[in-house]
Amino acid sequence: MFGRRGTAVTLGSLALVVSSLVAAPASQAGTDLHEAVICTGNASSRYDPPLSLQPRRTHNHADVRYTCTTTPGRTAPATGSFDAVAPTASCLSVSGARGTETVRYADGNRSLIVIDGATTARVAGVLVVLQSGRVVEGRGEGHFVRRTVTSLPRQLPTDCLTSGLRGTESAVQLEILP
Numbered sequence: 563m564f565g566r567r568g569t570a571v572t573l574g575s576l577a578l579v580v581s582s583l584v585a586a587p588a589s590q591a592g593t594d595l596h597e598a599v600i601c602t603g604n605a606s607s608r609y610d611p612p613l614s615l616q617p618r619r620t621h622n623h624a625d626v627r628y629t630c631t632t633t634p635g636r637t638a639p640a641t642g643s644f645d646a647v648a649p650t651a652s653c654l655s656v657s658g659a660r661g662t663e664t665v666r667y668a669d670g671n672r673s674l675i676v677i678d679g680a681t682t683a684r685v686a687g688v689l690v691v692l693q694s695g696r697v698v699e700g701r702g703e704g705h706f707v708r709r710t711v712t713s714l715p716r717q718l719p720t721d722c723l724t725s726g727l728r729g730t731e732s733a734v735q736l737e738i739l740p
Contacts, residue, residue, distance in 0.1 A: 600630065600631045600736070601628035601665065601736040602733075602734070602735050603628035603733075603734050604626070604732065604734065605627075605644065605711070605730075607624035607644070607732060608622070608623050609728060609729055611726065612727055612728045613651055613722065613727040614652060614723075614726040615652055616652060617655070618651065619647065619649055619650070619651075622644075622646045622647075622651075623643075623644065624642075624644040624645075625644075626641065626644060626665075627642075628665065630665075630736075638668040640666060640667045640668060642663050643663065643664050646660060646661025646662075646677065647661065652722075653727055655682065656680075656689075656691070657682070658680075659680050659691075659693075660680075661676075662674065667701065671700060671701045672699075673702050673703075674698050674699040675697050675709075676695045676698050678694070678695050678696075680692065680693045680694070687719065689711075689714075690711070690712050691711040693707075694706070694709070702738035705739055707736065707737065707738050707739070709734065709736050710734070711732045713730035
């Protein structure tokens, strides 16, 4: 439906719109040892079993490549490994998903994040998921997390009727708030 470039433009635009709705106020930028960590990147995720029209318990695994800002003006690469289980997921909706993400920073540090809240919306075939949680271990321990994912399926929507949707390519923004 979209070319590769159209998909990137659409996901980038959605990420900007969503991030402007959930961005932290400037007063929360932080100047002490607990400054915000903001990561943006791309994820490739897989669903097991594939999403169909019938809602069912589904595991989602995503591998994420981030660029993170850990202090003003300093960026570094990071990788994330995200796992979640949704009690009811289908091509039409995802509800109640809870999960964890381990972010490994280039400097050897990591953040273990527990996601315990999510809101989903589908706009023109694009799935937008706003997730919240806390860092339970590592960089930012104890701090609140916001995670915004905008996804397009890697397959045609008609695959919901046959083999099911096996995964998505997503733009991801992860914020560890001060």
